Amino acid sequence: MNSKYSLPNSKNNITKFSMKMKPTPIIFGNKNGPPSPKKMKMNSNENMNSSNYNGNFSPRPKLSIQDQRRKLPVFDKRNKLLELIKRHKTLIILGETGSGKTTQIPQYIHSARLQENGKIAVTQPRRVAAISIALRVAQEFGQGMQIGDVVGYSVRFEDVTSTKTKIKFLTDGMLLREAMFDKLLMEYTVVILDEAHERTIHTDVLFGIVKRAQKIREDKNLAPLKILIMSATMDVDHFSKYFNNCQAVYLEGRTYPVNVYHTIKPHDDYQTSCVATFFKIHKEAPANHDVLIFLTGQEEIEACAHQIRLLAKDPDVHGPAVKVCTLYAAQPSSQQLNVFHPAPPNTRKVVISTNIAETSVTISGIKYVIDSGMVKVRSFHPSTGLELLKTQKISQEQAWQRMGRAGRESEGYCYRIYTRSQFELMRKVSIPEIQRANLCTVALQLLSLGIQAMQFDFMDKPPRDATMAAFEQLTLLGAVETITSTTLTPLGKKMAKFPLDPRFSKILLSAHDFGCLEEALTVVSLLSGESILINPTSKREQAQNVRQKFCSAYGDHITLLNIFREFTNVGQTNKRNWCHEHFINMRNILHARDIRNQLEEICKKCDLTLKSCGSQMDQLRKCLVTGLFMNTAELLRDRLYTTLDKKQAVQIHPSSSLHGQQPALILFTEVVQTSKCYLRGITTIEAEWLNEIAPEYLKSHNIRLNKSS
Ligand code: ADP
Ligand code: MG
DSSP states (O other), rough: OOHHHOOOGGGOOOOGOOOOOOOOOEEEEEETTOGGGGOOOOOTOOTTTTTTGGGSSOOOOOOOOHHHHTTSSSGGGHHHHHHHHHSEEEEEEOOOOOHHHHHHHHHHHTTTTTTTTEEEEEEEESSSHHHHHHHHHHHHTTTOOOTTSSSEEEEEEEEOOOOOOOOOEEEHHHHHEEEEEOOOOOOEEEEEEEEEOOOOOOHHHHHHHHHHHHHHHHHHHOSOOOEEESSOOOOOHHHOOOOHTTEEEOOOOOOOOOOOOOOOOSSSHHHHHHHHHHHHHHHHHHHTTTTEEEEEHHHOOOOOOOOHHHHHTTTTSSSEEEEEEOOOSSOHHHHHHHHGSSOOOEEEEEEOOHHHHHHTOTTEEEEEEEEEEEEEEEEEETTTEEEEEEEOOOOOOHHHHHHHHGSSSEEEEEEEOOOHHHHSOOOOOOGGGGGSSHHHHHHHHHHHHTTTGSSSSOOOOHHHHHHHHHHHHHHHHTTSSTOSSOOOOOOHHHHHTTTSSSHHHHHHHHHHHHTTTTHHHHHHHHHOOOOBBBOOOHHHHHHHHHHGGOOOOOOHHHHHHHHHHHHHSSSSGGGGHHHTTTTHHHHHHHHHHHHHHOEEEEEETOOOOOOOOOHHHHHHHHHHHHHTSSEEEEEETEEEETTTTTTTTEEEEETSSSTTTOOOOEEEEEEEEESSSEEEEEEEEHHHHHHHOOOHHHHHHHHHOOTTO
């Protein structure tokens, strides 16, 4: 399921700032002692005024791209590294973020032809990183090298590679999908699992898949598979043990001391505090000292960007011009790449980012880091049966990574919007996603590889109740016969063909029977891409009013469908204007159309007939129930809902088109938790449909529907 927005939090609301409002002072102190000496190391070989950077504290390199490559810490280790890579079939490479691991090592391997006749795969946990790094590496190759030639990338619904491609950057999810079609990953002779410390669910599964492929290829005398595990920080012993005690190599990075400050008092409104801290720095620091702010998600980041842009123009606020850049997953890649461009002269760049900038991408010129101490994570709770998006405190490990971003090129400063004691209370390391995620998709993928998740060689086994919940879901969806099955049903096999959450593949596969595949494809595609709705903070009401005509009494999914249908009807030359007028993100809606085309191809391969239900929305609503009957809630009283199976109290999110109304029974595609649990992406449904479509579910969960529903 897709979720891109954080709940607008009234405390963090933009309206608190006006042009005339001055940032409130935040008091910092570091009198509780310096941060751990280990993290404060200064590499004595490095001179802060080193000649590559104009003798300046905040370097804006004017070097040629090849000179920039030669200045990276990894460059001196090139030969040593290549020798180790040649010698070992599995190798762990550790190195500070920004030392050149991701961009350089694949190129070194390629120029030494260590991949022989195969390809090099480099995985990234995030789309943004896979795309931006591939573009960077293609650029470093130089000489008119086009992306998709020797260097390419592949992310879900976007494959920019060709037969010439030798270095392929892909999201870990994409490599996992490729493994479903070729268990031994024969296309590759080198697989680099990058950002391994992030421990995304896909990377964790890939650990097991590549380890297995390597062994089988060895046993069968096939082309050997080399595995490189790269990371900024990690528990080497744990990783090495899992990979048969393989060797690890440390790359000394260049790091400079970072002065860390904690707030003296706790600050609940961390967003406002980040803005205030920025202006405190802005008033005093030279213009070429750039700032990186860590916040949690799109809405928060955009609101903060808006505040800074406004305040920076205020004649009473002193300081140079400000260039504000934002970085979050749901953003068009072109905008994301903007963060890498240096600011014009006499202008300060401020990058406001999610945890993407923690380790995945490195931005030059950052001298100051402001760390809100918060991150948004998705987690599954077997006890409530809900997978939700929640803003929570980061781990100490993340705090150190964030701090490190300030000390890449010279001495830096890190302002933490939390107290020293709050820091001490943070958990030491983050919990791997596999231990907190909904395992339904993974269990289905593994089964399609002929592996029962319970028997899989995980580095850290997921909790048993989460695995059981996943198999229960797969059983209810009809992908397996029973929760102990080791094979997929014919329906399950078809479900595994789609790069989607099994609940969404089920919807497409049932749409054939309800005669609404056209509509189901549209809805699923719109839910699979980034949001098509633009809600600018300053024009939110205007946006809602102009889109009012698309609103359906059945809820958000049909509303989205109406928007897409209208977009399709608008003439080619008018599409841009139409999108602008209706606050629709043109790029995202076009992307959704691409996704739709790709899903349509898969449907055709599954022999599904493309039919439209026209205005018979009941067909589509019933069809949605076939996949989402487990995501249902009924009205209890006065706007308060409760989920059908685990009786979790929930409410309709203010951004839903059904907000303010009280339909008796609803299905939902997204859960957001702030102080309360909110649902969005909602469609109203009828009780008898549940009886008709999911009787097993009602029975096994003892669900008796309210009379009113
Ligand atoms: P690592 O993987 O060790 O964290 P990278 O190879 O990602 O390091 O980055 C090395 C350096 O390359 C960065 O410090 C940055 O200066 C430069 N770089 C990486 N990506 C880009 C990009 N898209 N645009 C400009 N410079 C980049
Ligand atoms: Mg990297």
